[in-house]
Amino acid sequence: MSDADVLALLRADLGERVDTTDASLEAARADKSGHASTGRPLAVVHAQSVDDVQATLRIASRTGTPVVTRGAGTGLAGGANAGPGEIALSLRRMDRILEVRPDDLIAVVEPGILNAELGRALAEHGLWWAPDPASRDISTVGGNIATGAGGLLCTKYGVVRDAVLGVDLVLADGRLLRLGHRTVKGVTGLDLTSLVIGSEGILGVVVGATLKLRRLIPGQVCTVAATFTDAGSAATACSAVTAAGLQPAIMELLDAASLAAIHALLSLAPPTPGAAQVTIQTDGPTAETDAAAIAAVLRAAGGTVAVSTDPAEGDRLLTIRRSLHPAMARLGTTLIEDVSVPRSELGSMFTRIAEIERRYGLVIPTVAHAGDGNLHPNFIFSGTEVPDIVWQAADELFHAALDLGGTLTGEHGIGVLKRRWLAEELGEDQWDLQRQIARVFDPQGILNPGKVFTP
Structure with a gap:
């Protein structure tokens, strides 16, 4: 069945919720990963109810038309990018x-x-x-x-x-x-x-x-800010906090390159060259006691530490952390990666990243959810196609995470960016079993084709 026939069926059932404007079709090609599909989808359906979703999928199933579901398009792995011959099914208006x-x-x-x-x-x-x-x-x-x-x-x-x-x-x-x-x-x-x-x-x-x-958690929030001479030392200090049995609500690490980019974005004074920053928050009735204990661990690990109970100061430091993605976007196209390692191996992973930077002549700004061992290395390049040297460096980085007992993705997903490595982590038997499970749910393979699994 032709695209025109599918569009006619969609419009007959869904009316003005079927959107074929240039702006909407172009937006549906990409997410926040910096990457886009090869072309525009045939339509964007702005579902407003469960009935709308069911109607769209019945038409898609009957005609064999692929469907890519989208929300706000903020994904970082290309998982919601819709391409030629596909229906982009937007759920953004279902927000009650x-x-x-x-x-x-x-x-x-x-x-x-x-x-x-x-x-x-x-x-x-x-x-x-x-x-x-x-x-x-x-x-x-x-x-x-x-x-x-x-x-x-x-x-x-x-x-x-x-x-x-x-x-x-x-x-x-x-x-x-x-x-x-x-x-x-x-x-x-x-x-x-x-x-x-x-x-x-x-x-x-x-x-x-x-x-x-x-x-809601009662009591005040305490913020601990610490700087270290390098990211490896900061990561080792964060691992020491976990090893000490202390439980912060937030523990974030920014390396020197990411910190410098964020300061530039926010028009802040340049940070100390090479220095890494750790931001920790504690909450609940024991927030102050916990913050003091964490500060002692960080100082023993070589950090310069400050503790604050001022909510404005805590918000300021977290705003810096949350500004990573727009800061990276100012530097160029970004391959935003997402690996996790055991928390005790966080320092080792930063060491491996530094080695990869030297070997390939790259700067890889990296942040970490240091409390759970989840790192976000960022590869910056020009244009829309990822250069071979970046893929080579990323390949080494992924294998480094796996070597340390980690995983390819902690929270961003596989999407299109990590399909080629998925079988390496899962093993062939589990990879094949997962594909079989997906086909039980979707025998025709029309839901988000080309994402996650690829031969």
Whole structure:
């Protein structure tokens, strides 16, 4: 069936929600990874309800048309980039909070709601949803679920997988499943909710989520800021905090190159050349005691340390950390990577990155969620195509993470950028089994084709 025929079917069922304007089609080609598909999709469907999603997928299934689900387009692995002959199914307009139950500590939401919007609404009930990606002001809950997102607070409060009780999922043929539960405990059958979280749109379209909430943390927040002569020393100090049994809410590390780029973006005074910065926050009734203990560990590891209970100072330091991506964008096209290693190996991973920089003559600005061993090395280049030398350096970096007992991605997902390495980490048998599982959900292979798995 031709693209024109598919468009006619979509318009007959969905009317003006079918968008073929140049601006919308062009925007659907790319996410925040700096990479785009080879061409424009045939249409963007702006779904406003579950019925709209089901109608779109029934047409796609009947005609064999690929569908790429999108939220706010803030992904960093190319996983939501739609290309020629594909329908871009946007869920951004499905942004309602359907239910908040303070007594049960749950909320039911549509996938298009932004993290920050949800946070503000829940705060009125004395509640919050713990996942806290750096992109919280612009990323959607549905996108968080699709990628298995993490963020700054996951060192203490867990990742998205720890904060979702159930999802409503539309399959490729348009059927609606309600997975998971509303109870704290629930082990009926296989845990399909966990399977869907982090599946990057290849199993179905998440149209609703039952979220596990927390009550707002009482007491003040303390901020610990420390500088070190280099990133390796800073990373070793962060590992020492974990080894000491201390539990900060946030522990972030910025190396010298990333710190300098952020200071330039924010028009701040240039930082000390070569210095790395660690920002830590503690919360709850023991925040001050915990901050003092953490500060002592950092000083013993060679850091210059300051402790503050001023909320404005804490916000200022976290604004610096959250400004990484726009700072990198000013330097050129960015391949934003995402590897994780055991927390005890964080210093070793920074050492390996420094070796790769020297070997390839590159500067690789790197930040880390140091509390959980998740690093984001950034490869900067000109143009739209990743140069071979960058892929070669990235290949070494990925293998370094695997050698240290780590993983290819901690929170961004595989998308299109890491497909070629996936089988190396999983092994052929598991890689093949995962492909078979995906085909059970989507026999025709029309959901997000070319993402995650590739021969």
